[in-house]
Amino acid sequence: MAAFDQGRLVKTIRIVLALAILVALSTSRWSVAYLTAITLVLTFLPSLFERHLAIRLPVVFFVWIILFVFGTIFLGEAFGFYERYWWWDILLHGGSAVGFGLAGFIFIFMLFEGDRFAAPPLAITFIAFCFAIAIGVAWEIFEFAMDRAFGLTMQKSGLVDTMGDLIVDCIGASIGAWAGYFYLKGWKLGWLSHPIRDFIKLNREKFRKFRDHGK
Numbered sequence: 001m002a003a004f005d006q007g008r009l010v011k012t013i014r015i016v017l018a019l020a021i022l023v024a025l026s027t028s029r030w031s032v033a034y035l036t037a038i039t040l041v042l043t044f045l046p047s048l049f050e051r052h053l054a055i056r057l058p059v060v061f062f063v064w065i066i067l068f069v070f071g072t073i074f075l076g077e078a079f080g081f082y083e084r085y086w087w088w089d090i091l092l093h094g095g096s097a098v099g100f101g102l103a104g105f106i107f108i109f110m111l112f113e114g115d116r117f118a119a120p121p122l123a124i125t126f127i128a129f130c131f132a133i134a135i136g137v138a139w140e141i142f143e144f145a146m147d148r149a150f151g152l153t154m155q156k157s158g159l160v161d162t163m164g165d166l167i168v169d170c171i172g173a174s175i176g177a178w179a180g181y182f183y184l185k186g187w188k189l190g191w192l193s194h195p196i197r198d199f200i201k202l203n204r205e206k207f208r209k210f211r212d213h214g215k
Contacts, residue, residue, distance in 0.1 A: 010062055013070050014043055020074070032078045034150075039074040055206070058198035061099070068096045077154060089156075093165050094172040097132050101176020102192070104131030106199050109180070114200060114210025116184055125181040132173030136166060 017040040024033035043066045050057055071092050075081045081088045105128035112119040140162050143154035155161050179192035187193075200207050 010043070010066050013066055014040060017043070017070075017074065020078075031150075031152075035073050035078040039069055039078075042069040042073070045069075056202040058195055058202060060195055060198065061103070064096070064099045068092060068099075077152065082156065089161075089165065090168055093136070093168040097136060097169040097172025098176040098179075098192075099195075100132035100135045101128050101173040102179060102195050103176075104128030105177060105180025105183075106196055107131075109184075109196075110203070110206050112209070114207030116211065118209075119184060121181045121184045124184070125177045128177035128180055129173050132176060133166075133169060136169035136173070140165060 017036055020036045021033050021040065024030070024036060046057055046062045046065050049055070071081070071088070076088060076092065105124060108124045108127050108131075109119055140155075143162075146152050146154050175192075179189050180196065182189055183193055183196050200210060204210075
């Protein structure tokens with residue numbers, strides 16, 4: 001039931017975006033139409049990842065990615081949520097960094113085919129952290145490029161905004177990466193452990209050496 005509801009949420013977001021593009025074009029709000037179109041295109045990225053990497057993503061990963069794109073470009077930029085709500089940028093960067101930290105751990109763990117005993121916990125945690133931070137840096141470069149190329153204000157106050165975002169990214173990435181560490185140690189961390197467990201379950205053939213010895 002949860003998977004169905006989440007899948008319906010993704011479809012609803014895409015419909016809203018498509019309608020928003022039509023409304024923006026009909027009212028000559030070109031910048032809104034452009035940003036909304038980018039948002040709509042990016043919502044299909046998770047499906048491309050699945051196809052090209054030959055993996056299956058848990059629905060929660062789909063929802064995280066799409067909500068991040070929707071909240072950042074559509075609500076944040078096109079409808080000014082960054083100016084209306086001071087915590088909007090912190091929420092998006094922190095939440096996405098946690099997700100990317102978990103994703104980094106999952107993909108590194110997958111290289112060990114799910115072998116808990118061969119996978120060095122601290123090394124995987126560090127690499128997962130670096131992976132999440134790299135994504136955050138890439139996003140800041142994207143914001144800079146959009147501001148320069150199209151006259152947007154995604155970086156807001158420039159250096160201060162960028163450094164604030166990266167600090168929040170570091171905190172979120174640490175949470176996601178350490179969640180992977182504790183997972184290897186057999187600890188159950190509730191909602192932080194569920195995405196790892198769901199991914200392994202959906203991609204069991206890539207975790208041939210996995211044995212669940214969690215406490």
